[in-house]
Amino acid sequence: MSKKNNNSNGAGRIASILDDIRDIYLSDARPWVVGYSGGKDSTTALQLIWTAIAALPSERRTKTIYVISSDTLVETPVVSRYIDVTLDRISSAAAAQNMPVVTHKVVPELEDSFWVSLIGKGYPAPSRRFRWCTERLKIQPADAFIKSRVAEFGEVVMVLGVRSQESATRAQVMSLHQIEGSQLRRHSSLMNAFVYAPIADFSTDDVWTYLLQNESPWGNDNRDLVAMYRNASAGECPLVVDTSTPSCGNSRFGCWVCTVVQRDKAMESMIDSGEEWLTPLLEYRDMLSQTQDPERKHEFRDFRRKSGQVNFIGETDRVMPGPYTMEFCRTLLRRLLETQKEVARDAPAGEAPILIHENELHEIRRLWRTERGDWADTVPRIVRETLGRDDIEWVTEDSVAFTADDGELLASVCADNEVPPELVMKLLDIERASHGLKRRHAVHTRIEDAFRLEWRDLDVLVAERRRTLGLEDGSVLAVVDDLELPFDMVGEDGR
Template sequence: MTETVEAPLAAVFDERIAKVFEVFDKSIEDGEKVTLAFSGGKDSTTLALLFYEWIKLKQDISLEITLLHNDTSSEIDLMEQWARNFMDDYKRRIEESTANRVKVSLDIKTPKAIDTFYWRMLIRGYPAPSFNFRWCVHLLKEKPAKLDSVEGKLFTGLREAESSERKNLMRKKYGNSCSASPGGCMAYYYSSEGKGNKIAPFRDWEDADVWNFLLRYRKRGDFNISPLFTLYPNPKVRYGCWHCTLASVQWGLHTLGSGLEYFEAVRILYRKFSDLPYLRIKKTTGYSKLGPLNATGRSIMLNLISAAEELSNNRLYGLDYNKLDGVSLREILFDMDAAEATKFIRKFDTNIPEYRYVKISRVRDISKNKRTVLRAIRDAYDLCLNDKAYKFLKMRDEDPLIKLLDRLRDRLA
């Protein structure tokens, strides 16, 4: 096939890429509106690059493309910077190369300030997510993105090989195989849910296929994707919310350096502190009798985040980016007069159940219950000793988790 197709990226135009182009050919009509889901990760970047190369083969096609990017406000800052820079470059290159026959718009979604991780954990006391209580997925991803409301074709970089959970989910939504999918092999790439407009054109690619494409593209392609390789120093790295406790190890936080390992320590400790019953409010309903983090639990987490920023010399951009009436979450949680902050909280989050509500002055004051905090530090550390992520983390010359816990003790003085 390489010999018969004249493509700008002929050197990498193999059978797998040809199949993706076939999906585009059979899915997209001239004049259509098309949406590409773009997170900035390796898979969505591969999707965007493949789509770009396909467009270069279509001399007369006119399209309206939307790059749909969901900024959870919980990404690693380097990833979010890369994603936004790439989107700007993508828009410019496509519109210039097609003389504006193909228009690109950027649609950046973000959760409301009261739905962010920081608000839900520190103001409402949400404990670390579990597989039975994945509160973060809906609030940070599904609710802002509203993928089911997207008009026209929605292309994604979803792949079965990403995880066993992803494989099972895709086989439920997309069918098990070409022969098992209604309509044959093309239907294999289409979701059967909702409008049936979601398309995963390389769902059967392995990790090696993605990296093989990206490695060759870095040498021959039009875009500078070197920053992506900085973000992925090894194949184990996955990206998403930095605080995700559903991941056993956040390899990106381990391998990128620049102080990000302190946030891996926060992530590990968030799970452990959430598992201590005396840091939770008891409840009488639901599968678990442990409710929100109590005042001491929230105070520990607020001070952990603050200490991690200090020790790493990194600011979590979500605390500055998300605002209520022009006031950032950082100001409300850390800086504003406590009485004024309380007014903001009561004004904008009117549905906080009373049993969840804790005054911000109490959340800020970690010394209020010194004995319980010291007990929690000891117990959480004991729980960390058998944690897979911590075993990797403590291999460093200086253990960031120990340094964080020491900083908490210092704040009790």
């Protein structure tokens, strides 16, 4: 370590950083957006910003500092609670100290939320090969907030607690977008957004030394943060604003449903440290992880893609799995609500999390009813059977909606006539969607599209594939690696 780093948290170095912060803050009218994740790095960055600006005369604190935190709605409850409490304290302290700080939580759009995507649309649990969650749950919500500030002010400065010592890749990305002669960098993807990293040269020891030697200006006890890290044996999950920012994984604080890593060591450590009430969450997460086993994917996932087509892996007769089946999605919803009930029973007072929100249940129901043929309308029934709730006002559909009895009758008629019931359901749903419309010119196109989908059984498709590959003699294909392509690689909807 260099001599500079040996004395890296000396008064002189910190004073120099505080001066830089004030100089950059006063140099223009661009508002600041500080990314706060609740971890050590973002806490250090925000604390330095606060300390520097608080030293200015109140009349010079004219530029708003937005403190944004990303809530994926599936955050680890202990961390989520810590962030909520901290944001409340920051808001109160800002008002009391006349600081130009405004807190804001960014959340994913309803149609992009984790449970709507996983249970409603059938997206498979995220993996290293298909990490669909980061873009939808983190990058898009944060980017939307930044773009709204850009639209309002013309330009913004993002303040991030990123450090070049985190990784060689991070250091390379930071240097790539550096503006010559400035401490700012251009944002890698957002126009008119610039990035300032006040702790870019800090080591991990520098961060902890600063936090333990300097009190939190909004009233937190930084030793609580140390204890949380110790209990989780984990690292920080940063606010993700672009694809170059490292997402969670590697047992970092983050989403309790994360299946990108094989084991959630952070959650396991929390449970071992006395947070036994989190055990049902870990069990649910492990259940999701099991669906990624290549040998078991056929148990949970449809052989058709979301587009209705069937794709094979390379020059083999192995079918590329599609979304979770409707039956398994029902199982996922039921198990999730049972987990929520169990956690609510055992969690400390005031700490029971809401695992799935009511608006997500409504959206899942809508998707199941309109896109996945759930004529039985099973969402209200599952909610009633697991939570015992009759207070939710479910949208009453019109008279052309189909019922479970209709589905049973249709299945019987289709069986007698050797017609796929899913195809007839699809056609009837198309008719229902166009019911009452004066202009129905698109109906014929939708009907044609329905007939183009693959409705044959899997064994028929595999037999045809084997004949195409010259394997009709019963020979066995060599075992190949799991080369599954992303679920929606060729389009947002998997087409």
